[in-house]
Structures are given as structure tokens and as C-alpha cells.
Amino acid sequence: MNIFRLAGDMTHLASVLVLLLKIHTIKSCAGVSLKTQELYALVFATRYLDIFTGFVSVYNTTMKLIFLGSSFSIVWYIRRHRIVRRSYDKDQDTFRHYFLMLPCLLLALFIHEKFTFKEIMWTFSIYLEAVAILPQLVLLQRTRNIDNLTGQYVFLLGAYRALYILNWIYRYVTEPHYVHWITWIAGTVQTLLYADFFYYYFESWKNNVRLQLPA
Numbered sequence: 001m002n003i004f005r006l007a008g009d010m011t012h013l014a015s016v017l018v019l020l021l022k023i024h025t026i027k028s029c030a031g032v033s034l035k036t037q038e039l040y041a042l043v044f045a046t047r048y049l050d051i052f053t054g055f056v057s058v059y060n061t062t063m064k065l066i067f068l069g070s071s072f073s074i075v076w077y078i079r080r081h082r083i084v085r086r087s088y089d090k091d092q093d094t095f096r097h098y099f100l101m102l103p104c105l106l107l108a109l110f111i112h113e114k115f116t117f118k119e120i121m122w123t124f125s126i127y128l129e130a131v132a133i134l135p136q137l138v139l140l141q142r143t144r145n146i147d148n149l150t151g152q153y154v155f156l157l158g159a160y161r162a163l164y165i166l167n168w169i170y171r172y173v174t175e176p177h178y179v180h181w182i183t184w185i186a187g188t189v190q191t192l193l194y195a196d197f198f199y200y201y202f203e204s205w206k207n208n209v210r211l212q213l214p215a
Contacts, residue, residue, distance in 0.1 A: 001059075002170050008163035009063060015156035016070045022149040023077050028087040031143055031150040034078045035097040035135035041071040042101070043132060047125035049118050092142045095135035104128045113182065126183055130190040133157065137197060137213075146211040155201050158194030161187055 023029055048064045055061065077084045108124035136154060140146055164187055171178045197213065204211040 002167060002174075004163050004167035004170050008160050008167055011156050011163055012160035013063075013066065015153050015160060016067070016074075018149055018156060019074060019153045020070060022147075022153070023074065023084055026149075027081075027083045029078045029084050030087045030089065031140065031147055032074075032078065032088075032153075033093050033095070033136040033139045034075065034088060034090070035093055035095050036132055036139075037071065037074045037078060039097055039100065039128060039132035039135070041075050043125045043129045044068045044071050046121040046128075049121055089139075089143070093135065093139050095138050097135050100131050100134065101128065104131070111182065123182060126186045130186040131193070133190070133193055137193065140197070141213045141215055144212050144215065146213070148211075151201060151204075151211045154194075154197060158191065158198060161191045161194070165191060 019032065023032070044064075044067045048068055051061065051064050051068070078088050079085060104127035105124050107127050108120050112119055112123040133154070140150070140154070165184075168180070168184055168187070200213055201211060
């Protein structure tokens, strides 16, 4: 494992911890898209089908369990927790995320590396993760004012994927025959979706003002 992969994993983990910190301590999910969280839960559920059959390392299994457990916990908090669910703004979080699932599944059926159930599900999760942030970004544009923890959560998610791109570049340079076009293209698309958010995030940080996205 290289430094870029480790930094990406730790940044991804930090994003989850920031969101759980907000939900668990403040008892609020204001500004958080349930649609995006449901998509991430589906991403991890379909990606980690091999969690009990394909052991790689303790680190790998631990990270899988953390992301699976945290994603479903966040969905549970927003849907079921008697206090947290009151702060969920379902009138603004109206992105039809189900329409993202079918195109990703069809794409996985036609463009994949191997035609097996696990491989199709893994490829589906890669495509779905690339667009899973869209409901969250749309919600932030609608609500305009973004609290610090939600802004940090989205920033860390975007930074995690950007670090993974550096990881792929490093591995391409240092490892012979390292080519994964599906992951590369999907990851690049995912990172580009954050470009507008990154711009306004750094502008708010530079000017020491509250983060706002244009409607």
C-alpha cells in the first residue's frame, strides 16, 4: 500500500466520522441527503460481497466492516432515530436517486471486466459511487447555507477520491501492467462532480465566510 492509498482511506474514514459526529452528538441531520446515504449503503453492500469469502488482510476487512456498518447506521439514524429524523428536510431532498441505479446497473451489465455476479455487482458499485454524491450536492444548492460539519464531510469525500487518483497514477508508474479503465474513468467523473463545491469551499475558507453554493 502506498501513501496516496492510505491517505485516501484515512480521508474517507474521516468523512464518515465527521458525519457520525454531527448526527450522534448534535442529534441533527440538517443538510444531509438521505438519498445519497442510501446510495452509499447500496454501494458498499454490493462492493463487499466477498467480505467473508475473500480475505486479503485484517486492514482490508476492518475497513470494509467500518464502511458497511457506518453507512447503514447513518441511514438508520436519519430514518428511524426519534430526534435526528425530525431535522431531516425531505421537502428539499427530492432528488430521484432511484433513476441513478438502473443506468449504473445496465452499464455494469454491458461494460465490465468479467461476467460473474460478484464482478457485475462490484462494477455496479463503482459506477454508482461515481454519482452517489449528486443528491447531496443538489440539496446543498437548495439550502444555500451549509454548516461547517456538513461542508467538511463533503470536502473530505471529494478529497478521498482525488487522493485515489494520485494512488492510481503512482501505481501505473510503479507497477507493470496496472490498468483499470473502469475504476479510473468512474473515479475521474466522481472527482469532477466536486469541482464546483471545491471552488466555493476554498473561497469561503479564504474569505472566512460561511459556505454557500449558488442556487
